[in-house]
Amino acid sequence: MIKNEVIIVEKKEEGKRLDSFLHTRFTNISRRMIQQSIREGNVLLNGKKAKKGSIIFSNDKIEIIRLPEAQDLVPVANPNLDIEILYENEDFFALNKPAGMPCHPLAIDEKETVVNFIIARFPKASNFGYSVREPSILHRLDIDTSGVLLAAKKENTFNKLRNLMRTKKIKKTYLALVLNEMEKDIVIDSPLMHHEKDKRKMKVLQKKVKSKKALTSKKILEAKTEIKRVEIFKGYTLVQAVILTGVMHQIRCHLASIKHPVAGDLLYQSSKQKKQDFLKPKRHLLHCAEIVLPPEVTGKWEVIKSPLPKDFREYIEKLEKK
Structure with missing residues (x-):
């Protein structure tokens, strides 16, 4: 827990949003937790309650009354939740x-x-x-x-x-409804890295990274996604995505990189693609349909499946088959 800390903004730091500045300063604290602390009045800007989007200037005084760190966030039991x-x-x-x-x-x-x-x-x-x-x-x-x-x-x-x-021995298979009619199956093995300007996103490195040192660094992550077409509709394709690696947003980012972003994925769709996405789903249509565990786990191959949820099926039913 960070308590009673004062930060004076330097000239090179002015122009930033308050929440963004604090997230850069305290990288182990989520932006959401920082925003909550600002909203609750536990972060003051020049002695006054601030907003998460407040712009900071040189010599501004930021007072942190109370800012929980990740280790302070101990989850509690909720017996009212029901998950299959x-x-x-x-x-x-x-x-x-x-x-x-x-x-x-x-x-x-x-x-x-x-x-x-x-x-x-x-x-x-x-x-x-x-x-x-x-x-x-x-x-x-x-x-x-x-x-x-x-x-x-x-x-x-x-x-x-x-x-x-x-060691890539557990296979995960997803189903995704993507924009546009996919012409062929594809294997995408482009490395991924965190987006420099938008920390919510990942980005694809278009050029192959030859250096093993770079591939094993924290910034550049090896990723491979096998995409197979399941069914083609007018304006959309239902695809199967198989991964052995588990990089953040791997499937979403890889699909967006080949101009087939997931339907409803507002984070990775371009402005033009958002207009093309006429289904306007309330969430991105990506579903982990199957996980296969090797015999090392239970002594035999285990296949665990999850059927497509109702909302996903209903969106598909609205589409015209090709």
């Missing part, structure tokens, strides 16, 4: 994550996430994971992405499954 369990044994389980639900909380008062459900259903699973705020879960699905989500009941199982993911 697709698979379960004594070591791990798989959930059918609904669209619109975050995997883990990003604010102290957030209680409607997958992690809040897991802690309520499997209390011992709260003692291990990638971080305090995201225990048990082995991979993330974006808020609007639905489908299979793996989580562990035991720490040794968590470590085992995490290692299998790192």
